[in-house]
Amino acid sequence: MSLLPQLLFTGIGIGSIYAMVALGFVLLIRSANVVNFAQGEFSMLGAYAMVILLTGFGLNYFVSLGLAVVAMAIFGVVFASITYWPLRDRGQIPVIISTIGATILLSNLILATYGPSPEVLPGLFDGAGFLVGNVFMDSQYLTIIAVTAVLVGLQYLIFEKTMVGKKLQATSQDKEMASLLGIPVIAMIFGTFAYSAALGGLAGILVAPILFVSVGIGPLIALKAFAANIIGGFGSIPGAICGGLIIGIVETLGASYISVPYKDAFAFLMLLAVLLVRPQGLFGERIAEKA
Amino acid sequence: MALSRRFALGLISAAALAGSLVPAAAEDTIKIGMAAPLTGVAAEVGHFQQAGAELGIERVNAEGGALGRKFELVIEDDQTTNPGIVLAFSRLINRGDLVAVLASLRSTQVNAISADAKRAGIPVFFGGTDPSLTQNGNPWFFRTRPNDSFSAKVIADYGVNTLGKKKWAIVHSTDAFGTAGAKALTASLKALGIEPVLVQGFNNSQADMTPIVLAVRQSGADIIASYTPLETDVAVLARQFKQFGINAPWVGSASVASTTALQLAGPALHGTFAVADYNSAANDEAKVYFDAFSKKVGRPPDYTSAWTYDSIRLIAEAVKKAGSTEPAKVREALLSLKDFKGAEGTYNFDQNGDGLRGYNIVRNDKGTIVFERHIAFDK
Numbered sequence: 016m017s018l019l020p021q022l023l024f025t026g027i028g029i030g031s032i033y034a035m036v037a038l039g040f041v042l043l044i045r046s047a048n049v050v051n052f053a054q055g056e057f058s059m060l061g062a063y064a065m066v067i068l069l070t071g072f073g074l075n076y077f078v079s080l081g082l083a084v085v086a087m088a089i090f091g092v093v094f095a096s097i098t099y100w101p102l103r104d105r106g107q108i109p110v111i112i113s114t115i116g117a118t119i120l121l122s123n124l125i126l127a128t129y130g131p132s133p134e135v136l137p138g139l140f141d142g143a144g145f146l147v148g149n150v151f152m153d154s155q156y157l158t159i160i161a162v163t164a165v166l167v168g169l170q171y172l173i174f175e176k177t178m179v180g181k182k183l184q185a186t187s188q189d190k191e192m193a194s195l196l197g198i199p200v201i202a203m204i205f206g207t208f209a210y211s212a213a214l215g216g217l218a219g220i221l222v223a224p225i226l227f228v229s230v231g232i233g234p235l236i237a238l239k240a241f242a243a244n245i246i247g248g249f250g251s252i253p254g255a256i257c258g259g260l261i262i263g264i265v266e267t268l269g270a271s272y273i274s275v276p277y278k279d280a281f282a283f284l285m286l287l288a289v290l291l292v293r294p295q296g297l298f299g300e301r302i303a304e305k306a
Numbered sequence: 307m308a309l310s311r312r313f314a315l316g317l318i319s320a321a322a323l324a325g326s327l328v329p330a331a332a333e334d335t336i337k338i339g340m341a342a343p344l345t346g347v348a349a350e351v352g353h354f355q356q357a358g359a360e361l362g363i364e365r366v367n368a369e370g371g372a373l374g375r376k377f378e379l380v381i382e383d384d385q386t387t388n389p390g391i392v393l394a395f396s397r398l399i400n401r402g403d404l405v406a407v408l409a410s411l412r413s414t415q416v417n418a419i420s421a422d423a424k425r426a427g428i429p430v431f432f433g434g435t436d437p438s439l440t441q442n443g444n445p446w447f448f449r450t451r452p453n454d455s456f457s458a459k460v461i462a463d464y465g466v467n468t469l470g471k472k473k474w475a476i477v478h479s480t481d482a483f484g485t486a487g488a489k490a491l492t493a494s495l496k497a498l499g500i501e502p503v504l505v506q507g508f509n510n511s512q513a514d515m516t517p518i519v520l521a522v523r524q525s526g527a528d529i530i531a532s533y534t535p536l537e538t539d540v541a542v543l544a545r546q547f548k549q550f551g552i553n554a555p556w557v558g559s560a561s562v563a564s565t566t567a568l569q570l571a572g573p574a575l576h577g578t579f580a581v582a583d584y585n586s587a588a589n590d591e592a593k594v595y596f597d598a599f600s601k602k603v604g605r606p607p608d609y610t611s612a613w614t615y616d617s618i619r620l621i622a623e624a625v626k627k628a629g630s631t632e633p634a635k636v637r638e639a640l641l642s643l644k645d646f647k648g649a650e651g652t653y654n655f656d657q658n659g660d661g662l663r664g665y666n667i668v669r670n671d672k673g674t675i676v677f678e679r680h681i682a683f684d685k
Contacts, residue, residue: 018520025516032513123345131349133538135570143549151549226513227538227570231347235513271517275508276480278517 028156030263031163035218036240037255046183046207055237061216062223091212138224248299335378339398339407346386358611362618372625388418414482431617436486440658452662458490460665475504475527479534487533532558541570581665584612587677595649616648
């Protein structure tokens with residue numbers, strides 16, 4: 016009985032989670048030129064918002080989901096005006112540090128108000144999954160894979176095929192030039208923060224039935240998602256997706272065929288290998304601008 | 307800098323207090339230090355530990371304290387990390403006014419402060435269950451939970467003799483607790499003539515356990531034993547065992563029956579067994595503690611807090627017996643206590659500082675933890 020199909024399914028499922036959070040990273044890099052270390056905390060907050068709405072207020076799953084995502088979008092705007100806006104003209108490093116500060120603040124705020132006890136969040140489907148051959152398909156992983164696929168398509172269309180996407184890219188590359196060309200730079204940037212926070216929140220809500228809702232889920236996902244970005248190429252959308260999937264698959268196969276305790280090491284060995292052989296990442300060609 | 311300023315502030319306030327109308331007795335308490343994970347991964351457990359110790363303090367004070375003095379708890383946060391507890395422990399020790407200290411439930415953290423505890427020269431109580439912790443010649447270490455050589459013996463005894471299983475898979479976390487537990491269980495099984503078909507380690511905080519669960523399925527084991535400290539890992543493991551159709555009986559370390567794991571895993575843990583050093587039905591003191599804790603915290607207590615409650619009561623008893631708070635005398639008194647009835651069981655400290663030598667086997671009966679039996683050994 017071969018384990019490979021099962022391991023591939025799990026790897027792709029886990030990889031999709033990394034990919035989804037990595038997408039949020041990429042968006043902010045591409046449009047606002049911001050490396051947001053609080054991306055994992057967006058996921059944590061989204062999951063907590065969902066717990067409050069679904070379990071606390073007892074609302075319908077989809078109503079809660081909609082409200083939580085909208086709440087996260089609003090939060091994204093607030094987040095941008097506090098951590099990004101005052102520092103926008105000082106280059107990348109101060110903004111990075113400010114997002115790290117936000118990470119610490121947010122996780123401790125949740126710890127202080129909501130307590131350290133992990134919460135249970137039900138998934139979209141009550142059934143745990145089904146068997147195809149001898150491969151167990153976890154319904155939550157399937158949901159994540161499907162949602163990630165849809166979001167990837169959407170994001171590709173927005174960035175590559177629409178005017179809004181082109182305006183966003185122009186804003187990222189040169190704010191001054193963009194605003195001279197009549198692009199509403201401020202709206203573009205705040206809009207991206209809102210979308211990125213909503214996306215992060217959605218990822219958190221989808222991941223929560225697997226990982227449970229606790230303060231720890233932010234860093235658990237964000238670290239791998241960050242590695243996914245670097246493997247795929249900083250600021251590349253296909254790169255983020257492939258990077259996430261590669262990490263998910265490599266760590267799952269590595270754990271099963273080589274060593275379980277070294278599971279996390281495989282992801283980062285992969286990262287080192289890519290940095291050595293192809294420092295710009297698999298899909299990266301914009302590295303020169305970021306350097 | 308910070309320490310000396312704190313010390314100076316302490317002196318000033320002590321002087322102010324002494325000079326004021328406050329009677330001397332109010333500040334002349336017997337102080338017990340506690341390093342607990344109030345933040346970090348085990349923050350939830352930390353608050354249970356704190357509540358247990360506070361209940362212990364309330365009880366000994368209600369019983370009149372010792373030497374005409376009341377007891378008081380001094381807490382430092384250990385952040386659930388090894389550097390965190392080293393810092394917290396040194397803060398506590400540097401105060402210089404503590405009679406004893408309660409340290410961690412996690413073996414790896416107890417290891418981290420081992421050398422400092424030896425130098426500190428006051429009794430240090432802990433709940434980490436790695437057997438080797440009390441075997442490095444530290445006269446000040448006192449363990450108020452049974453160590454894992456006993457949990458391993460009890461798991462092996464129950465699985466082989468009661469459940470009649472011979473093909474064992476052992477899954478364990480790769481930290482000090484998990485590794486030592488798996489080693490002890492392998493040895494206990496060997497003593498019963500059994501070689502496990504799988505011993506599989508994994509790091510704490512796993513998002514996915516598929517590789518481990520598949521390895522268990524491949525091994526053809528008819529019983530699973532686990533040594534893993536984190537409840538979230540237990541819950542992920544339980545869910546994936548069920549998903550992959552593994553229904554072999556599971557006898558786990560204490561976390562499998564902890565309140566948090568039950569809440570997270572729900573039906574996935576139904577029918578599992580665990581060794582539990584604390585169970586409310588095991589003895590009368592356990593029942594008393596159950597009532598007090600449930601009233602204070604609003605949740606049933608588990609193994610994470612009963613040991614801190616017992617530790618405080620043991621210290622009070624030893625101080626009374628010694629008639630002094632002098633560390634060497636308190637230590638002698640602790641070692642000479644006979645059959646002290648605590649919530650965790652009946653304490654008789656050996657020269658290593660191990661107080662308990664038995665475990666309860668409990669079963670998850672549709673989400674309720676029921677007491678199966680107590681298995682104890684003489685040594």
